[in-house]
Amino acid sequence: MTVTTLNEAFAAAGAAAWGGLPFGELAEDMTAAAVEQTERLCPKPQTVLVAAFPYYAGERGGNLSLYARGPDYHQVVTARLNTVCDFLRERYKNAAFLAAADNSPLPERQAAWRCGMGLRGKNGLVILPPYGSYVFLGTILTDAALDLPKSRPSPDCMGCGKCLAVCPGGALGEGGVDLSRCLSKLTQKKGTLTGEEAALVEAHPLIWGCDTCQKVCPYNASPALTPLSEFREGLVDSLWEEDLEGLTNRTFRKKYGDRAFAWRGPVPLRRNLTLQAADGASRES
Template identity: 30%
Template sequence: MDYDIDFAQAAKQEAQRLGFDLMGFAPATEADGFAHFQTWLANGYAGEMTYLHQHADARRHPQSVLPEVVTVMMLGKNYANTPPSPSPSESPTGRVARYAQGQDYHDWIRAKLNELLAWFQRQDSQIIGRGIVDTAPLLERDFARRAGLGWIGKNTMLISRHRGSYLFLSALLLNCAIPPDPVHEVQYCGNCTACLNACPTQAFPAPRVLDATKCISYLTIELKSAIPQELSPKLSGWLFGCDICQEVCPWNRKPLQPAPNVPHDESLEQISLFELLELSEAQFRQRFRGTPLFRTKRRGVVRTAIHLLVNARELRVIPLLERLCSDPEPLLQETAHWAIQQLRTPQTSEPPQTIPPPN
């Protein structure tokens, strides 16, 4: 089944009607960056994300997801919103990355993809497809660049000249041939290294290479064990995820208006750390079910909250920590004991350390 450019344009118009901001078509061939991905894994940069190793070869070609695939339609949805202004509060708060400040994006984007697939099937009942929202083994950024959506920046994010990098990427794999869009060949980062210099943990050993084991997003979301003590002081107030390398990017300098049709909850922008430590398992589930924070579970969110309170030298939290020392969750017991020891130990005065620029 081959379709012409008019069909491709009609499909893009339907995607735009459904709320997507960027869309393009790419041929379903082997991923351009698969060799880079293999090297990245071999260097140990995936940390505890063992599922990336287990399903590594599946990312070589989109046929591993849909054997009949001929075309990959890549879609981008901007989720930018204005970051909250720091407000005086007696209770310290933790920041949440912008993408996580609302309903879990997997759910509502998948629903949009299903609507888009239904449109294709109304045009031709022989079309089959599968929607993907970063849960299947597909190197989305590779295909997004190939579909003309943007280029991969030095912080490894896909960047669009018109939409910046605050983008949810998703894909619709189709068994029909649709004219591809021009590949985005040019990288507009130039000599800029703002993202690399701004990273508190120096998580970029080289441009376009991320050592996830040092990334704040990894430490607060993917890491299931204790946060390394040497990295704890560099969390920079982030409770869940991190936007620093995007906040400093020149391509995100334009005024950021709340993205339309993106579920947003102001109560998830900054969350009281004391309140998190007081939540039971049932209360945590009730508060965060249906949001990205639910993925990390209570143990992960409260663990990180404890580290942020230690960094803030919040002595008022010690009674809550003493209670957590007998929590049913071993990780929280361990973290609470460590935190009490840290807070009861006088802080030494050390000269400030500067983060050297990347090589």
């Protein structure tokens, strides 16, 4: 199998970029628990392939983060990567190929950076021009030792510092994200928020996720639209009280279960809407 044939398989799957590295190299960035968890999935992991799938669908208003407007990316990206797994299974009859997005123990950004994909953003994200940071990552884990060229790690972004300056919770630092102050985390948090957390959510324009450190990034000034139909069509840009009215956990899942904002159920969404209504959030935002 050659890199050219893999290029074709990833391109056919809709990936904008891909890379691969020996599992042993990525394991250097992983905790012992994450390595153990990986070995439970794939007893003798040899290679990790990582790919990026663009999701930016244009300048649109709304109160949901851009990443959560299309159908659940876990499923979309995994299904697309499974086409590459099928291609590989034809060539490596006895090997295991496991596709995943977001929900595996593999540190996906670290894998992408080690493979030299795009740029390493100070906002902690993989930036892949012309799509900016609006790309999802997914991996294929295998016990086949694929013969791939060694790549150089990604260079850093230009380091303008805008993401750090604008972060509403002051969550971004040179070392990464302080989860206790990140609006992406807080809008998804279950249960009661502390007074400080509630104040941050109240002043935030989104009821799910946070795009602030991405919107200011110069690489995201005019990102290319995604070519992937799942992330261009049938998007849910906003959710309002009336969309959630009367929904139980079960009926909410029936209505929105295929969306990435649905995994916590309707309760945090209602809470965030109530907080933002108290702040006088406008539907034009």
